[in-house]
Amino acid sequence: MIFKLFLLLLLAPAAVHCLDTVFNDDVLGLIVFKAGLQDPLGKLISWNEEDDTPCNWFGIKCNPKTNRVSEIVLDGFSLSGHIDRGLLRLQFLQILSLANNNFTGSINSALAHLTSLQVLDLSDNSLSGSIPEQLFLQCGSIRVISFARNNLTGQIPQSLASCFSLEILNFSSNHLSGKLPSGLWYLRGIQSLDFSNNLLEGQIPSGIQSLYDLRLVNLQKNRFSGRVPEDIGGCLFLKSIDFSDNILSGGLPESMQMLSSCSYLNLRGNSLMGEVPRWVGELKNLEILDLSANNFSGQVPSSIGNLQLLKKFNVSMNNFTGNLPESMADCKNLLSIDASHNHLNGYLPSNVGELRNLLLLNLSRNHLVGSVPGSIGELKSVYVLDFSDNQLNGSVPVEIGGAVSLKELWLEKNLLTGEIPISIVKCSLLTSLMVSHNNLTGTIPAALANLSNLQNVDLSFNKLTGSLPKELTNLSHLLSFNISHNHLNGELPAGGFFNTISPFSISHNPSLCGAVVNRSCPSVHPKPIVLNPNSSDTNANSPSHKHHHEIILSISSIIAIGAASFILLGVVAVSILNIRARSSQARSAALALSAGEDFNCSPKTNPDYGKLVMFSGDAEFVFGAQALLNKDCELGRGGFGVVYRTALRDGCLVAIKKLTVTSLIKSQEDFESEVKKLGQIRHHNLVALEGYYWTTSLQLLIYEHVQNGSLYKHLHDRTSDDCLSWQQRFKIVLGMAKGLAYLHQNDIIHYNLKSTNVLIDSSGTPKVGDYGLARLLPMLDRCILSSKIQSALGYMAPEFACKTVTITEKCDVYGFGILVLEVVTGKRPVEYMEDDVIVLCDMVRAALDDGTVEQCVDERLRSNFRVEEAVPVMKLGLICASQVPSNRPDMNEVVNILEMIQSPCEAEEGLE
Template structure:
C-alpha cells in the first residue's frame, strides 16, 4: 500500500515538474489540495470531484477561488464526514483566506503552522477530535488572522503566550477542550477582540483589571472553568457587551455596580459561583436585559424593585440563593417575561397572583416559605392570560387550601408540582382535561377522597406521584389510557381494593410504589409482561398469593414485598400452598352441550383425575428421580474426582463431577486447581447453607476437601448471561483481579442453564449487618477508626477497579464484607460484564435493591453510565457508615432521604444530630465533618462534579493525617 502511495505522489510531482513553466501558481493549489486529500478518509465521497488531472481546483466541491487571480481563497469542508489528519498540503495554498473544517472526524495534533499563510483570515477546526497541545509557534505569524475556533475538540495544555501576536483577532473560541493554566495576559490587550469564548475548559486565575482594554468586546464566555476572584469593576468600560457568561466557576464577592453601564447587554449569566451580597437597584439601569441567571450563589436581601423597569426581560433565574421578602409587584410591568425561577430561597408572604397574569411559560416557587391559599392563582379569571403556562412548581412551601377545579383549563400544562405543602380537599376531576400533562406531583399533602377516574384523560402522563396523602378508594382502571406512564408512586395512602389488571397495559412502567396502603387480592399475573420495571414496591399491604412469574419478580427485593402476610414465593421466603385448583370431573359420555347432564356428573361415584392433578403427579415424579440421580452422582464423584485436574465436565444440575462427555454436562474451573468439595451439591440444595441473596443470585457456603470454606454464588440470570465463550472470557478476567479490599474469585462453573461463581469465604459478615442489625456479643459497635478504615478500604478497591475500566454498578452496604481483621472486602464487582448488554433495564432490574445508592443518571436514558456512578454510590455508602442510617428510610408519615438529611444538617449547623448515636462523644469532629462533606460531593447530582476515586483517597489521607500531609508537601 505504501508503495502504491509513493508511486501516486511521484506521478503528481513529475507532472508538476513538467508543467511548471506553463502555470506554476495554479499547480501549487492543485498539488496542495491533492496532497491534503491523500491524508484523509472520505467515506461519503464528498471529495470525488477533486481530480489531479484538472488544471484548476476552482470547481471542486468545497473550494472557492478569487475570481481575479483564480487562486484558492476559501476551503470550506464543514460536515463532510472526513477523518484522518491535517496534512502539510494546506501550506501550498498561499492565497487561502478562509479554512473551515468544522464538524468532521479529524484526529491527531495540529501538525502544520497555518499561521504562516499570510493571507489567512479565518480558521475553524471546531467539532473534531483533534488533541494534544497547540504548538506555541502556531500564533507567531498570525497578524492577519481575524477569527479562530478550536471549539469542541480535545486540545490540552496551556494556551501559548504567542497568542498576543494575533493583534487583529476579532473572534477567539477555544471552548469545550481541556486547556489548563491561566489565560495569557496578552488576551486582555487584544483591542480588536469582539468575541471571547473559552468556556468548558480547566482554566484558572483571576480576571485582571485591564479588561477595560477590550472596549470592542461584544461577547465574553468563561463558563465552566476554575476562575476565581472578583469580577473587576472595569468591566463596565466594555460598553458594547451584549452577552456575559461567567457561570460555573469560583468567582466570589459582590457583583460590581458598574455592570449598570452595560446598557446594551441582553444576557447576564453568573450562575453556580460563590457570589454574595445584595443585588441593588443598579440592575434596573440595564434596560436591554433579556436573560438573567444568578442561580446557585449566596446572594441575599430582597429582590430589587428596579427589576420591574426591565421591560425586555424574558428569563429571570435567581434560584438557590438566600433572597428574602416577597417578589416586588413592580414586576407586573415585565410583560415579555416567559420563565421565572425563584425556587430555593427564603421568600415569604402569599403566592403572588399577579405572576400568573404575565403570560408566563414556566413558574417555579419551590422550596421557599410561601403561605396562604393557592386558589387565587389558579382561577378562570387568569385563564386567558396564561394559556401558554407549561411548568408550575410551587412545591415545598407552606401553602394551603384546595386545588381549584379551574386547573383543568390550563391546557398547555406539562409539569405540575404542588408537593410538600398543606393542600386539602380532593384531587379535582378536571386534571383529566390536561391532555399534554407530562408530570403530576401532589405528594406529601393532606388530600383526601379518591383518585379520580377522569385522570385517565391525561393521556400524556409519564410521571404520577400522589404519595403520602389521605387518599382512599381503589386505583382507577382508567390508568390504562396513559400509555406513556413510567413512574406511578401512590405509596402511604389508604387505597384499597385490588391492583387493576389494566396496569399491566402500561408497557413503559419503570418505577412503581404502592407500599403502605390497604390493597388486597393477588398481584395480576400479566404484570409479568412489564419488561422495563426497575422497582415495584407493594410492601405493607394485604396482598396474597404468588408473585407474577418473570425474571424481574423472580429476583425482586424482599423489602419490596414485605408486610403482606399471605403473599408467598421466594422473595418473601415463604413457599406457596400446594392446594390445587378444584378438579375438573370428566364425563366421557357428555358432549358438554347438555346442561341436564350436570347432576349426573356431580353424582358419579367414580372420580376421574383432573388434568392439573396428572401434571402435578408427573412433576413430583420428575423431582424425586432428579434428587435420586443427584445423590447417586455425588457419591460417584467423591470416589473418582482427581484433585489435580484444573477443569472437568460436570452434571448440569449440581457440583458433582462426571467422567462422561455428555453434551448436557458442565465445566468446573478452579483457578487454584482445587476441585474436591466436602458438601458438594448439598450446599445448593440445603437452605441452611445459604448466606444471602442479591440482585444477581443466591450465595451459599461450602467446604473444599482441605477444609477451606468458599462462597458459591448461584447466578439467577441464565436467560441474560452471555454465551459460554464470552462468559468464561469475562470470568477469567475477573479471576485475575487481586486486591486486599476485593473478594477474590476462586473459580466458576458453567452449563447453559446453571452458572456458579466460586469466591473466597469472608467470615465477618457484611457491613449492613454491622451498621443496622444487632451489635456484637459484647454490645460493641464499630468505632470511628474502624469506620474510617472501612471507608478508605472501599475507596481503594473502587480506584483499583476503575483503573482496570471496571464499573461496579451494585455498590451497597450488603456487598461490603468484613474479614476477621476488620478489613473491608468489596463483593459482586464486575458482574454486570456477564450480561450481554449493559442497558439500564437489565442493570436496574438486577440492582434494584441498591435503590438508595443508584446515581440519578440511571433514570435518564440520554446520560452515559460511567464510573462516576460508583462514586455516587460510594458517597451514599460513606454517609450510611457515618450516620448509621439507611440511604432511604420510611417513617410513619415521611420518607427520609439520607443525602438530603445530612446536607440540611450541615447547612443548619446541626451535624452532630446526624452522626451515629453509638459514636456520640467518641469521634474527632475534625475528621467526621470533612468526611461527610466529601461524601456529599461524591453524591453530587451532576456526574462531572464528582471526584475520581484516586482523588478521594488523597483527600481521605489529608483528613486523617493533615500534619503529615502538610510536611510532605513542604519537603
C-alpha cells in the same frame, strides 16, 4: 502522478522552483494535501492532478483576478488524516476552514507562513497537543480563529497579542490550562472571545474595558477565581456574558450597570455573594438572567419588573428571602421562572396569571405560605408548575384546569387539604401528578383515567379514602403510581400497569385487598333462592308433601355437607403446599444469597451485610432478595447474568443484573472502582448505571429501567401489529451510533453489541446497554469473550478468531454495521432456512452488486421509506462490517455520515 509529486517536494528548493513552470503551485499543494487524507465520502474526487488550475474543484474558490486559490472550505466532509505542509504552497489563501471533520495530530506551526490568511477554522476535529507559540507571530491579517471542540492541551499562546486584526477567537471545549494572557486586552478590534469548557484558572486579568467592540465573552466551565472584573462595564457594546461554573467570588461590580446592551448574563455556579443590586433593573435589554447556584442573599429586587424583554429568570440555589416581587408580572415575555432552593418565606404571587407566556414556574424547596392562587389557571402555556416542599395550605384550586398545556404538577410536601379537583382532567397533556405528603382527603377521581398521557402519579402520604377506580387500568403509559400511606379500601384493580405495581406503592392502606398486597378480598355470595311453599302447589299442606319436602332437605343437606368437607380438605392441602413452597423458597434464598445478602438487613446486626451504593441519592429494595428470586420479574438472560425488574423503596423501577461470573470478578476495591467509572457515563443513548450491590458471593448492577423492550423484540416479534417506521429506524441507527461514539470517546469498548442489548424507551429513543462489563472481569480471555459475550452469531468481528490481532473499538464498529443491516432489513444476522443458511451481510452485499439492494429493505415498510436514505445507510452498514478493521470508520465518522444522509425534514422532526 502523486508519487512524482511527493518526490518533487522532497527535492531541493531549486528543483521545486523549476517545477513551478510545469505545475501550478496551488494544484501541487492541494494534491499533496489530498494524498495524506482519507476521503470516505469521495468529496474530493474532482481534485485531479492533471488539471492546470484547481479553481473548479469542489470546496475551492479562487480570486477571479489572479486565478489563485483564495478559499478552502471542506467543512463536514468526514475527512481524516493530518493537516499537511502542502497547504503552505497556497500563498494567496485567505480562508482555510476544515471544521467538523476527523483530522488528528497537532496543529502545524508552519501555517504561520500563510501570511494572507484571514480565517482559520479547525473546529470540531480531533486535534491534540499544544497550540504552537510560533503560529501567531505573523498573524497581522487574521480576523477569525477557531480551534473549538478538539483535544488541545497546554496554555494559550502569548503571541496571540500580535493578531491586531482579530475579531473572533474561539478555543472552547478543549483541555487548555494555565491563565489568560493579559495581552488579550490589547486586541482592540475583538468582538467575540470564547474560552469555555477548558481547565483555565487564576483571576480574570483587569483591562477588559479596552475591548471597545467586544460583543460576547464566554469563560464558562473553567476554574477562574477572584472577582468579576471591576472594569467590565467599559465594554459598552457587550451583549452576552457567560462566567458560569467557575469559582468566582465577591459581589456584582458596580460598572455592570453600564451594560445597557447586554441581553444574556449567566453567572450560575460560582461563589458570588451579597445582595443583587437594584440597578440590575437598568439592564433593559436583558433576556436571560441566571444567577443560580451562588450565595446571593436578601430579597429579589423589585426593579426586576423593569426588564420588559426578560424571558428566563433563574435565581435558584441561593439564600434569597422574602417574596418574589409583584412587579415581575410586568415582565410579559417571561417564559421561565426558577427560584427554587432558597429561603423565600412569603406568599405565592397572586398576580402570576398575568404572565401569559410562562412555560415553567419552579418555586420548590422554600418556606412559602398561604394558598395556591387560582390565577395559575390563567397560565394557558405553562407546562411545569413546581411548588413542592413549602408550607402551602388550602386546597388545590379548581382553576388548575385552565392550565391546559400543563405536563408536570408538583405540589408534594406541603399542607394542602381538600379533594383532588375533578377539573384537573382538563389538563389533557399531564404526564406527572405529584401531590404526596399533604393532607388531601376524599376519593381518587375516576376521571383521572381520562388523562391518557399520565406516566408518574404520587398520591402517597395523604388521607384519601374510597376504592381505587378500575378505569385507571386504561392508563397505558404509567411508569409509577404511588398511593401508599392513605386510607383506601377495596380490591386493587387488575390489568395494565397494576398487574406489576410495586407492593411498596400500595402499602399502608390496611383495607386494600388483592394478590399484590397478599390480602384476599371478602367473598360476596348471592342470596339463596327461597321457594314459597304456598305459591302453586294446592297439596302443599298434605302429609305426603311434607314428607317429600323433608327428604329433599335431607339430600340437600348431605350434598352441602359433603361439598363443604371437600372444600375444607382442598384448602388444607393447598395451605400445606404453600407452606412447603415458602419454606423451599426461603431455603433457596438462603443458599443463593447467603447470610448478609438480604438487602434490608441492618449492618449493625449482620456482620456480612452487603454494600448497596446508589450514585444519586439513597435507596433500598422493596422486598430484599425475594424480588430477585421471583421468576415473574425476570427480564432476560445474557452472557454475564440474569436481569430482573424490581422497585426501590421510593417506588422507582430499576433493572438489576445479577452477575453469574462471580469467580472471575475483580477484588471489591477494583470492582467498585470500575463500576463507579461506568456510573459516570451519562448519555441519552446509553442505559444509565444507577448503582451496585456487593458481597463476596453476590454482585448486582442496578440500571435505569427502560420500559419499552429491546430492539430485537421490535424487529422480530411478528405477533405485534406495530412495525417500526423508517423514521423510527433511522432515529434508532443514529442514536446507537451516538451512544457508541460516546463510549469510545471515554475509552470503553462494548464487546457485546447486539439487538437484544439495545433498548427502546417510550419516546422511541434507543439506549445501548450492557457496555463495559468486560472491564470488570480481568480473567476473561478472548476465547471466553467469544463464547460467552459474543454469543449471538453474526455480530462478532472476525479478528476475535485471530489471537495476534488487537481487539479495538473497531470490533464494536463491526457489530454496529451488522445491527444497521438488521434494522433496515428486519432480518436476523444469520437465518436458518429449511435447506439453507442466509448470512445477512452477504445477502445485502450481493444485492448491492446486482443493483437490487432496495429490495432488501424490510417488506413491512413496503414503499414507506426514503430510498435516498435507506440505500446509503445499508452501504454504510457494509463498510462498518468490513472484514479488515482498518477499513471500518470510527464511530464519530459514522455519526457525521448519518447526519449527512438524514434528509432535512427528518432532521427537523428529530429536533421536535
